[in-house]
Each structure stands twice: as structure tokens, then as C-alpha cells.
Amino acid sequence: MKIPYYPGCTLKTKAKDFEDSAIAAARVLGIEMEELPRWNCCGTVYSLSSDDLIHQLAPIRNLIRAKEQESDRLVTLCSMCYNTLKRANEFFLADEEKRERIKRYLDDEIPYEGDVRVVQLLELLRDEVSMDAIKEAVKKPLTGLKVAPYYGCMLLRPASIGIDDVERPTVMEDVLRALGADVIDDPYKTECCGAYQTVSQKDVVATCAHSILTSAQGNGAEVIALSCPLCDFNLDNRQKEVQERFNGFHPMPVLYFTQLMAIAFGLDPSVCRFELSYNDPVPLLKSKGLIE
Amino acid sequence: MSREMETKALIVGGGVAGIQAALDIADGGYQVILVERTPSIGGHMVQLSEVFPTLDCPQCILTPKMVMCGQHPNIDIKAYCEIESVTGEVGNFTVKIRHKATYVDWDACTGCGQCEQKCPTKAPSEFNRELAFGPRKAIYSPFAQAVPNKRVIDADHCLKLTKDKCGVCAKVCPTQAIRYDMEDWIEEVKVGAIIVATGYELYKKENLTEYASDPDVIDGLEFERILCPSGPTAGVIKRPSDGKEPLDIVFVQCAGSRDPDKHFPYCSRVCCMYCCKMAMLYKHAVPDGQAYIFYIDVRTDGKMYEEFYQRGVEEDRIVYLRGKVSKIFRQGEKIVVFGMDTLTGKRVEVEADLVVLAMAMIPNPAGEKVKKILNLKTDEFGFITESHAKLHPVETGIDGIFVAGTAQAPKDIPETVAQAGGAASKVLSLFSGYERNKACA
Ligand SMILES: Cc1cc2nc3c(=O)[nH]c(=O)nc-3n(C[C@H](O)[C@H](O)[C@H](O)COP(=O)(O)OP(=O)(O)OC[C@H]3O[C@@H](n4cnc5c(N)ncnc54)[C@H](O)[C@@H]3O)c2cc1C
Ligand code: SF4
Numbered sequence: 001m002k003i004p005y006y007p008g009c010t011l012k013t014k015a016k017d018f019e020d021s022a023i024a025a026a027r028v029l030g031i032e033m034e035e036l037p038r039w040n041c042c043g044t045v046y047s048l049s050s051d052d053l054i055h056q057l058a059p060i061r062n063l064i065r066a067k068e069q070e071s072d073r074l075v076t077l078c079s080m081c082y083n084t085l086k087r088a089n090e091f092f093l094a095d096e097e098k099r100e101r102i103k104r105y106l107d108d109e110i111p112y113e114g115d116v117r118v119v120q121l122l123e124l125l126r127d128e129v130s131m132d133a134i135k136e137a138v139k140k141p142l143t144g145l146k147v148a149p150y151y152g153c154m155l156l157r158p159a160s161i162g163i164d165d166v167e168r169p170t171v172m173e174d175v176l177r178a179l180g181a182d183v184i185d186d187p188y189k190t191e192c193c194g195a196y197q198t199v200s201q202k203d204v205v206a207t208c209a210h211s212i213l214t215s216a217q218g219n220g221a222e223v224i225a226l227s228c229p230l231c232d233f234n235l236d237n238r239q240k241e242v243q244e245r246f247n248g249f250h251p252m253p254v255l256y257f258t259q260l261m262a263i264a265f266g267l268d269p270s271v272c273r274f275e276l277s278y279n280d281p282v283p284l285l286k287s288k289g290l291i292e
Numbered sequence: 293m294s295r296e297m298e299t300k301a302l303i304v305g306g307g308v309a310g311i312q313a314a315l316d317i318a319d320g321g322y323q324v325i326l327v328e329r330t331p332s333i334g335g336h337m338v339q340l341s342e343v344f345p346t347l348d349c350p351q352c353i354l355t356p357k358m359v360m361c362g363q364h365p366n367i368d369i370k371a372y373c374e375i376e377s378v379t380g381e382v383g384n385f386t387v388k389i390r391h392k393a394t395y396v397d398w399d400a401c402t403g404c405g406q407c408e409q410k411c412p413t414k415a416p417s418e419f420n421r422e423l424a425f426g427p428r429k430a431i432y433s434p435f436a437q438a439v440p441n442k443r444v445i446d447a448d449h450c451l452k453l454t455k456d457k458c459g460v461c462a463k464v465c466p467t468q469a470i471r472y473d474m475e476d477w478i479e480e481v482k483v484g485a486i487i488v489a490t491g492y493e494l495y496k497k498e499n500l501t502e503y504a505s506d507p508d509v510i511d512g513l514e515f516e517r518i519l520c521p522s523g524p525t526a527g528v529i530k531r532p533s534d535g536k537e538p539l540d541i542v543f544v545q546c547a548g549s550r551d552p553d554k555h556f557p558y559c560s561r562v563c564c565m566y567c568c569k570m571a572m573l574y575k576h577a578v579p580d581g582q583a584y585i586f587y588i589d590v591r592t593d594g595k596m597y598e599e600f601y602q603r604g605v606e607e608d609r610i611v612y613l614r615g616k617v618s619k620i621f622r623q624g625e626k627i628v629v630f631g632m633d634t635l636t637g638k639r640v641e642v643e644a645d646l647v648v649l650a651m652a653m654i655p656n657p658a659g660e661k662v663k664k665i666l667n668l669k670t671d672e673f674g675f676i677t678e679s680h681a682k683l684h685p686v687e688t689g690i691d692g693i694f695v696a697g698t699a700q701a702p703k704d705i706p707e708t709v710a711q712a713g714g715a716a717s718k719v720l721s722l723f724s725g726y727e728r729n730k731a732c733a
């Protein structure tokens with residue numbers, strides 16, 4: 001299956017590990033994620049503006065790029081991009097008057113009626129690939145690896161665009177279980193990571209990260225799995241601040257769920273780009289015999 | 293009136309509403325058939341520990357009424373029965389009643405309970421809300437004061453009926469009442485009027501996915517059983533997971549009520565009062581304990597209700613926190629509750645031992661079929677619509693069919709009883725009006 005793919009800015013820089021591992025792992029399952037030939041900012045930064053029309057333009061343009069590829073779907077990895085694109089399309093569909101005004105701004109584009117559906121890779125895995133197919137592709141089951149999935153907010157809220165139950169999601173658990181991992185159910189999996197407070201208020205984020213990480217550890221987790229580069233930054237890199245502020249905190253690795261897929265599918269670990277992690281996951285994965 | 297009228301009433305549902313209506317009609321001199329789907333009349337009220345605002349126990353105030361129903365010459369209780377079909381019209385309804393197989397010949401059963409004592413098989417007790425503390429046997433009566441005091445066999449658990457083993461109850465029964473080959477049977481009766489009093493259930497906790505599914509996160513009726521002096525813990529306050537006495541207990545009001553986006557827009561109307569009541573009873577049993585109640589508003593508008601609430605705050609030191617609870621989860625031994633105190637604007641985290649959710653009242657799903665058979669109009673939630681919200685509060689849209697109690701809307705016992713009396717008086721005037729006209733003619 002070929003599907004147009006929208007990367008977004010972070011996947012090309014800090015979260016290259018997410019992109020490379022996802023594209024390689026998806027390929028094993030028969031999904032060709034084809035990057036849009038042309039794309040722009042998903043729009044999340046513009047959403048900080050007060051005007052509710054102008055910040056829809058960037059995301060809608062990206063959806064039009066997918067339509068140009070003659071597709072009615074667009075897959076994303078980054079939770080934030082997913083959220084921004086999906087919500088913009090909802091907004092566009094919901095209000096005729098605003099839709100017409102947006103269309104007038106976009107008169108240089110091919111006609112667009114809100115007909116591109118934004119999907120996140122996890123959704124695609126659940127709804128089109130199936131957990132059984134994932135199980136079949138596993139070469140090195142993640143047996144004994146205690147993983148706590150972490151969703152944050154962007155995949156689930158608001159409920160109208162969430163990929164799963166907003167309070168008690170299970171899709172990531174299902175994928176990890178199909179990979180053979182020991183899934184840890186952690187009540188903090190939907191709590192806030194601190195988001196953009198990370199720019200100016202490291203303390204706030206360190207506190208959030210500390211609760212999330214110690215809760216997962218308290219429940220036995222050795223590693224966190226997630227799907228958002230901002231969550232990843234706050235939970236991985238900010239462990240430096242967590243350590244400075246909270247005595248006795250033991251750091252732990254944080255991975256994208258696609259990195260765990262790549263390992264379980266027996267792909268060359270170089271696609272996982274582990275060197276981009278702040279807390280090195282390699283010793284843990286080695287100790288479980290998952291990588292050389 | 294030219295046609296003959298059957299001056300006999302049918303009441304569907306033997307909760308306090310059905311019981312009260314039956315007694316009022318029977319005392320007025322007319323025959324009543326009281327159909328109850330469980331093995332005993334009593335409904336939810338007999339499950340309660342003590343009832344606000346006077347804190348009397350249902351055993352003391354309801355069981356006498358139940359016994360009166362059982363002994364009243366004009367009342368025919370048909371327990372473990374359901375309505376199969378209804379045809380006809382006001383004055384002349386023909387009703388088919390399904391007698392579900394009890395596997396015990398009730399004419400022979402004396403209620404001695406020897407079978408129950410000797411039965412080796414345990415099953416969760418519906419009456420004890422399936423709490424781990426209080427299982428029942430496969431042959432059982434739901435509670436000690438059941439009316440009628442007869443036994444039924446639960447075919448899903450009985451070893452004889454599932455595996456053709458055991459057979460102990462038949463051996464010990466002194467009156468040879470056990471009938472393993474019994475089948476459902478249908479009886480046809482004729483009545484002139486019908487009162488629907490099928491009551492309520494609680495919305496399921498699992499619907500609130502932000503609150504953990506955990507043995508120590510329970511609903512109001514489960515906690516009523518734990519508080520009840522004659523309940524499965526003999527009134528000793530224990531939490532289900534490990535039987536420990538909870539020292540911090542959190543009540544969450546409006547769990548599913550007043551939540552138009554995700555659940556129900558309406559107010560369940562009894563939770564403010566029963567949370568206060570349960571917190572008080574808890575404090576009387578565990579004086580060192582602390583009770584917290586999260587609320588949106590405290591609605592205590594009934595007679596003596598506000599005074600009751602003030603007593604809870606002042607004498608029993610219940611801590612009221614105004615705000616919704618966003619999340620409940622287990623962390624080790626504790627149940628962590630994330631909430632908000634909107635009066636101070638601060639986030640609150642309580643590490644509790646037990647959490648009680650005041651789940652929304654919904655129409656009893658067991659009453660769905662009755663409403664379909666009778667073609668009754670309901671609101672979008674399934675509560676039976678009265679024919680005029682103000683002036684015809686007990687009439688349904690159909691002549692001769694009336695409604696009483698929580699089948700119509702959430703309400704407490706005083707209102708339920710008043711409404712039941714109202715429905716009974718409508719039946720009485722229908723019947724006596726007919727007889728007076730006949731006498732004149
Ligand atoms: C936790 C809790 C605590 C409460 N505490 C108090 C209190 O302290 N004071 C107070 O005033 N109120 C209290 N209430 C409210 C009180 O329980 C109700 O007001 C009262 O029980 C309503 O009686 P009812 O007869 O309408 O319904 P129910 O008690 O529900 O009775 C309905 C009966 O109909 C039967 N039935 C259902 N479907 C069928 C069918 N198809 N065929 C035949 N029979 C059927 C049921 O088995 C049941 O016996 C409390 C409620 C809760 C949830
Ligand atoms: S032993 Fe027989 S008579 Fe006694 S309660 Fe059981 S069935 Fe009824």
C-alpha cells in the first residue's frame with residue numbers, strides 16, 4: 001500500500017530517528033510512506049495566532065498537496081502534526097461560511113473540499129494492517145522488555161479527532177504487545193508532558209516529566225514508548241533537569257514506538273538512529289539480547 | 293359505560309413504588325397483581341443501609357410493608373415473573389405473565405433454607421451487588437427478609453442443572469419441593485389498569501473511562517451494602533481489594549450525571565443526599581477516618597435535607613471540594629484521585645483507600661421490554677414520559693396505564709412513595725367511578 005506521508009519539521013531534524021525507523025518498519029508491513037514532494041509547516045506555530053482563519057491555511061495547503069498525489073489520505077507520524085492537520089480539516093468541514101473564505105484565500109490551489117483524511121501511523125496499523133500482521137512480521141520478539149506507552153495529549157484530544165479512547169487508549173499497547181513486549185499499564189500515560197513550557201519554564205516540565213517517569217518506573221517500566229517529538233524532548237532530554245531537581249531519580253530511555261518495531265522486525269539498528277537519544281537505550285536493548 | 297370493567301390492577305415492579313401502590317389499591321378494596329422479576333419484592337430500597345434524612349433502616353421501615361403485601365388478601369405477588377404480552381384497553385387488558393422456572397415448587401417450599409445451607413455452590417449475589425464479600429448459593433433467596441420467602445435455583449451455576457451432578461438440595465429438602473425439570477410457564481390474567489414501576493439502575497462505572505476499573509473504586513449501591521449493618525461485612529467498613537478499613541474515602545458526585553457532552557445532561561437528584569449520608573455513616577463507623585466529597589453543587593432542597601447536609605459538614609467534618617474529578621487510578625496501595633478545588637483554584641490530589649462514585653441513575657434496563665410491550669413513550673434516556681409534566685404526573689399517554697417511581701425520573705423515596713400513592717389513587721377512582729356508574733344505572 002502506498003500512502004502520501006507528511007513529515008513536518010522536527011522529523012527532519014531532531015526526530016530523524018522517528019522518521020527513519022517508521023519508514024523502514026512500515027515497509028516491512030507493506031506500507032510505502034511516500035513523502036509529499038512539497039510541503040510546508042503543519043501550522044502548529046500559526047495556531048498561536050488569534051485569528052481562527054489564517055492559521056488553517058498552512059495545514060489545508062498540506063492536505064491539498066496530498067490531493068495532488070491523487071490520494072484521499074495523508075499519514076503523519078508526529079502527534080502534533082497529526083493534531084494540527086486533522087483539526088484544520090475538521091474546522092474546514094464544519095463551517096460553510098469559513099470554508100468559503102478559506103477557499104478564497106487558496107484560489108491558487110486545486111479545488112479542495114475537505115476530502116483528505118489525516119491518519120496517524122498507529123491508526124493505520126490498527127485499522128488496515130492488523131495486530132496479527134504485525135505479529136507475523138516479528139523476527140525478534142521484545143520478550144521481557146518492560147515498556148510503558150505514553151500518549152500525551154495530541155493523539156487523543158479533542159475527542160472528536162482522537163485516534164482512540166481519550167481517557168483509556170489501548171492502540172499503542174496493542175502494537176507493543178504484538179511485538180512481544182511486556183506492556184506496563186501506566187495511569188500517567190495521558191497526563192501532560194509540559195509541552196511548550198519547556199521553552200521558558202523548565203521547572204514545570206521537569207515536574208511533569210518526573211511524575212510521568214517515576215510512575216512508569218514504579219509500575220516496573222524500563223523504557224517509555226511514544227509518538228511525539230515534543231513529548232520525547234520533555235521526557236528524554238529534560239531528564240537532565242529532573243535529575244538536578246529530584247534526588248534519587250534514575251534516568252531511563254525513551255523511544256519512539258517505531259524504533260521498537262524496527263528492532264522487533266529484525267531491521268538493522270542503524271535505522272533507529274539511537275545516537276539521537278539523550279538517554280542511550282543501547283545498553284538496555286543489549287541486555288535483553290535485542291541488539292548486538 | 294356499557295362494557296364490563298375488570299376492577300383488578302396489575303403493577304409491574306415490586307420496588308417501594310410498586311409496594312406502596314399495591315397497598316393503597318388493595319386497602320381501597322380492589323385486587324392487585326404485583327409482578328416482580330427478581331425472587332423478592334423490595335427493589336433497591338432494601339439494599340440500602342440507612343436512609344436519609346432520618347437515618348432509619350429500610351429493614352425497619354420497608355420490610356413491614358413488604359410483609360403486609362405478602363399477607364394482604366387483595367394482593368397476589370407474582371415474584372420471579374415477567375410480562376410477556378399485553379392486549380386490550382383500559383378496563384380490559386389481557387396480560388400474559390411468564391413464570392420463570394424457579395426449580396422449586398413454591399407451594400411446597402416452606403422457606404426453611406436447609407437447601408441453601410447445604411448447597412456447595414457459590415455465585416455472586418445480585419443483592420450484594422456482586423461484591424466479593426457476599427456471595428450467595430446456587431439455590432438461594434436474595435436476602436433474609438425476602439417476600440415471598442421461597443428459594444430459586446440459579447440455573448447458570450447449579451451443578452445439577454449444568455453438569456447433572458450434586459442434587460444435594462433435593463435430598464435435604466424436608467418437603468420434597470425441588471423440581472430440577474421445571475420449565476417456564478405462562479399464565480394469562482385480566483386486569484383493568486396497569487401501573488409501571490420498574491425503577492432504576494446505576495449507569496455502569498466502566499463508562500467513565502477516566503476512572504480506573506479497580507475493586508476499590510465502587511458505586512453507591514456497592515457502598516450501601518458495605519455500610520449495611522446486616523450486609524455482607526456485617527456493617528464493618530472494609531474495602532473490596534484486601535478487606536482493610538479505609539481511612540481516607542473519596543465520594544465523587546455527578547459521575548455521569550450533568551455531563552451532556554459525554555453522558556447524561558440530567559441531575560440524578562439523590563446523590564448529593566446519599567453521598568452526605570454515606571460519608572456520615574462512614575464517620576460513625578470509622579471515627580478516625582476522613583471523608584472527602586467532590587461536587588458540582590450541593591442540592592439539598594427537600595424537607596430537612598439542608599439541615600442534614602449542615603450536620604454532615606459541622607459534626608462529621610466531611611470535607612467538601614467543589615470541582616470535578618479528572619482521573620482516578622491505583623498507585624500501589626492507594627487510589628489516587630486528581631481533582632480541582634474551584635473555590636481556591638488549586639489542583640487537588642487525594643490518596644484515598646476507597647473511592648465511591650455516585651453513578652447516574654438510569655431507567656432499569658430490565659424494564660425496557662415492558663415499555664415496548666405497552667408502547668409507552670419515553671424521553672431520550674428511557675424514562676417514561678408522563679402525559680403532562682405538571683398536571684398529569686402519573687398518567688402515561690395510554691388510558692389506564694400509570695407510572696410511579698424512578699421509572700419516570702430519578703427521585704428519592706419520599707417522592708417515590710408520594711407518586712405511587714398518586715398512581716394508586718388514579719386507579720382507585722377509575723375502578724370506583726365505574727362501580728358507582730354501574731350502581732346508578
Ligand atoms: C446509592 C443510593 C442510595 C440511596 N439512598 C437513599 C436514601 O437514603 N433515601 C432516599 O429517600 N432515597 C435513596 N435512594 C433512592 C432510592 O433508592 C429510590 O428512590 C427508590 O429505591 C426508588 O424505588 P422504585 O420502586 O422507583 O425503584 P426500584 O427500587 O428500582 O424498584 C423497581 C423494581 O422493579 C423491578 N423490575 C424491573 N424491571 C421489571 C420487569 N420487567 N418486570 C418486573 N419487575 C421489574 C425491579 O426488580 C425492582 O424490584 C438511594 C439511591 C441510591 C442509588
Ligand atoms: S429446603 Fe425445601 S422447603 Fe426448605 S427452603 Fe429449600 S426448597 Fe424450600
Ligand code: SF4
Binds near residue numbers: 412445449459
Ligand atoms: S443441585 Fe444445584 S442448587 Fe441444589 S445443592 Fe446442588 S448445586 Fe446447589
